[in-house]
Structure formats: structure tokens, C-alpha cells
Amino acid sequence: MREPITPEQFGKLFETFEYTAWHLETRRGYASDRDDDSYRAFVETGSDLWDLDNAWCTNITRQTVAGKEVGRVRVVDDPPTQGQLFLLDYAKCNAATGEDVRNLWRADADRVRLPSEDFWIFDSRLVAVLVFSETDDLLRVEVTTEPAEVLRYVQVRDAAMRYAVPYDRFAARPTR
Known part of the structure; x- marks a missing residue:
């Protein structure tokens, strides 16, 4: 059974996890990105204005410097959507905080039967499923x-990590 939590409670998970935080990103774009100045800069110039001093980056850097692992696999369409192109560029910022950022083509994600839902796993014992609107x-x-639910998501993480490619190698490859 899943229980809803507040945005504040969700944010606190990134400060209080003990060992690992891992994210599967499956959306073709995120409204929160489109509302951000760095996204607008990316659309205009092809490069974003990532800021390592923002609250997210500062916290993730603090966590990884403390020896905790943070990672994500982004599922990417072929060709990538504009939102995915932004995230492919933003991976440089994620990696600068110490995150292990990887990408996986959507066709490969479908082949290994990854779910279409976005989620975070914290310490392999708590899963936070992100529920999005059509927009x-x-x-x-x-x-x-x-x-049993947590184990299912951990198995998804293991499959995604097995087939995903580190962001810098993925960006250097031509599309499929």
C-alpha cells in the first residue's frame, strides 16, 4: 500500500537517507523543468545555466562527499524530446554533484520491461513513486x-543499471 506524502516530506528524504538514493526517470519531459530559467536558456542557446550553488546541488554534493551514493537512469526516446535533450545536457551538473548518471534508450527499457513510472528508491527500503499529470x-x-513492493523496484533498478550507459558515453553516441 502506498501512502501519499507532502512535498516537504519528499524533500526531507534527500537529506535523511543513510546510504543510497536512486531515481528512474521515464518521462519525456517535466513541467518543473520547463518553468526553470536554465531550461529557457537551453532552448535559446543549446546549453543550460546550471548552478552548483542551488539548494538541490548543494545537498546532493554534501551527501556524496559524505560517502552516500546517488544515481539515476534516464530513459530517452529516439530521437530525444526537447525535455530529454535538456536533461542530457543537465547530466553534467548532476555528475558534478557526485551523482552516477546513466541513460537508456526507451526501446531498450521496453525490451527489458522497465515500468513507465518515475520513482526514487532510498536505502533499498523505501520507494517514492512520482505521479504526474498528462501535462x-x-x-x-x-x-x-x-x-515485496520495494524488492520489485530494486529489481527494476538492477535491470536499468545493467543496460544503461554512463551519461558521457551515451552523449557521445549517435542516436540509434
Whole structure:
């Protein structure tokens, strides 16, 4: 059973996890990105204005410097959407904080039967599923600690990591 949590509770998970935080990103774009100045800069110039001093980057850097692991796999369409192109560029910022950022073509994600939902796994014991609207707005976050559910998501993480490519190698490859 999943329980909804507030945005504040979700944000706190990134400060209080003990060992690992991992994200599967499956959306073709995110409304929150489109509302950001760095996204607008990317659309105009082809490069974003990422800021390592923002609250997100400062916290993730603090966590990885402390020895905690943070990672993500982004599922990418072929050809990538504008939102995905932004995230492919933004991976440089994620990596600068110490994140292990990888990408996986959507066709490969489908082949290994990855789900289409976005989620974060914290310490392999809590899963936060991100629920989005049709327009890519985050509607709510639902968490579960039920062992069988958490194990299912951990298995998805393992499959995604097995087939995903580090962001810098992925960016250097031509599309499929």
C-alpha cells in the first residue's frame, strides 16, 4: 500500500537517507523543468545555466562527499524530446554533484520491461513513486516500505543499471 506524502516530506528524504538514493526517470519531459530559467536558456542557446550553488546541488554534493551514493537512469526516446535533450545536457551538473548518471534508450527499457513510472528508491527500503499529470506536472508522491513492493523496484533498478550507459558515453553516441 502506498501512502501519499507532502512535498516537504519528499524533500526531507534527500537529506535523511543513510546510504543510497536512486531515481528512474521515464518521462519525456517535466513541467518543473520547463518553468526553470536554465531550461529557457537551453532552448535559446543549446546549453543550460546550471548552478552548483542551488539548494538541490548543494545537498546532493554534501551527501556524496559524505560517502552516500546517488544515481539515476534516464530513459530517452529516439530521437530525444526537447525535455530529454535538456536533461542530457543537465547530466553534467548532476555528475558534478557526485551523482552516477546513466541513460537508456526507451526501446531498450521496453525490451527489458522497465515500468513507465518515475520513482526514487532510498536505502533499498523505501520507494517514492512520482505521479504526474498528462501535462507532466507532479501531482503527488506516494511512498511504500512494503518489502515485496520495494524488492520489485530494486529489481527494476538492477535491470536499468545493467543496460544503461554512463551519461558521457551515451552523449557521445549517435542516436540509434
